[in-house]
Amino acid sequence: MNETPVIAVHDLTKTYAVGDIEVRALRGVSLQIPRGSFVALTGPSGSGKSTFMHLAGCLDRPTGGVYELNGRDVSRFSKRELAMVRNREIGFVFQGFNLLARTSAIENVELPMLYGPPVPARERHRRAAAALEAVGLGGRLDHHPNQLSGGQQQRVAIARALVNEPTLLLADEPTGNLDSRTSIEVMGIFQRLNAERGITIVLVTHEPDIAEYATRVIGFRDGRIRLDRRVLQRRDAGDELRKFDAQGEAA
């Protein structure tokens, strides 16, 4: 059995220099996230959640400390190596979707494959279609972002994050721009990916009830971890959607 955690950070710090002032966004974070986890990061605004996600997603390098991703210390990787790690091992989902405008759903999903090992066009198309199928958008391959609802756009973004089969899916406030029902749908997709494919998921959320879909909640405050708890009564998005629909019919 492979017991290496997906994420293992030790005394991670990140300091931004803004003019003469130093902003210490992370002040020594240590934590381990085992394979197959579903972790929710919470905390007040400015507590360093996004900063942590950027470091975890290899979009930025820490000021200090060690970050081991799947057992490899990536904190001293070159830009080029980091790009490769982002491409193969990490999927990122953003609050604002960040889809390419005037570009079809399937082409958006194909994007990460353009920057990895060469994949023939037909195979690329097949994999992208499968990823869209997995998030329930099999019938919307050729829709452009402006022809899709917010929830659908976020699902395209999830398909894009999945398409290179990463071990780690990072989502920074993925439901921040969505209404409650659509949020539950998106959480449902995450739960299914986590359960069925064993993908490790780390998501940031402001909403306490969204955090309850995870199995573990980590609370940030002032650049440090202040809370790390197991979710005792985990919510099941599938069940809730069924309830939601039943309520709708009853009303």
Added chain:
Amino acid sequence: MSPITTLSIAVTALRRNAMRTALTALGMIIGVAAVIVMVAIGHGAQSSIESRIRSAGTNVVTISAGSNAFGPVRQGFGNTTTLTPEDARAITDDVPGIDYVSPGVNTRQQVVAEAANWNTQIQGAGADLPAIRAWSLEFGSFFTEQDVSRAEKVAVLGGIARDELFGPGTDPTGATIRIGNQPFRVTGVLARKGQAAMGPDQDDTVVVPYTTVQKKLLGITHLQSITLSVANGVSFQTVSPRITDLLRTRHGLAPEDPDDFSIRSLEEMATVLTSTTTTMTWLLASIAAVSLLVGGIGIMNIMLVSVTERTREIGLRLSVGARDFDVLLQFLVEAVVLSLTGGAIGVAAGFAASMAVSRIMGWTAVVTGDAVLMSFGFAAAVGVFFGFYPARKAAALDPIAALRYE
């Protein structure tokens, strides 16, 4: 990323802003077309000058009296009287490699025919001048050696002189004209030659024996010039020093004295003129190249705008694993595709414009392969050069800053 994918991303991005792309490409189109047209006109001028000089005979050498006279038909330098018909004879006899020699004395006089009169150049020449100049006759015949030795009052008309005196297309052979109040019999009309490479119109002339000009019109015994043709396979460079030596000796010049004559060949003039037109061509081309440069700056401007507009897109591409190099290449290829498309259309436009110039202006404009290759290569270079800075700017973006860009 495969080259085809890179190219297709570039083309897609350019087509998304079709109007902007077209306007930016227009800068390149105008630049490339301008270079091609200018070079074509330059080449055209060059080849027409060359063909005119060649038609005048590149083996023709002219000796003019006086040290700094330029050209065989310049008026009013009669101060030097040392060049004589005996010099011409001596050259014929003593310098090997010479085919024909024609002594020359020119004047300008009023010529009177029955119904018209015309002020024109009277060219005094030997009987061999047509052989030297490769002249042919439209009507009649040229005067003979005998006419020359007897200083007969006979005249051969150039096309324009004939037109003015007798009317276009007429055959005045046998008619009488008066030059300086003396009657001359017309023996023929020269076929049209057109504008000389230098000097007056070759058709606006009346040719008479040089002896007649000397004795009957000017009352002199010296010559203004000697025109001769060099035999095939003999070069001006070998003939020229021999003539110089001969004339210096005959004129009794001391070693420190300057020549009292000057020797020129049409070949030499042709070289000078060709190098002048080459310089002109380059000048025109470099002026046109400035517009190519302006087109390049247009590309740079648009690429900078494009990079700013697409900052979030760049951030996203970086976040899904694009390397700096991929981003650099993406924007560079876009700039090059833009400049090359403009270049290709510009080549076509330049070709069309050159044709139009030839037709409308009556110039020959010659579109050469090197002009096309050069401007196309230049367009590519402009794309790379002006595309590089924006592309590097894009590649240097920080993923997070780019993703958060508003």
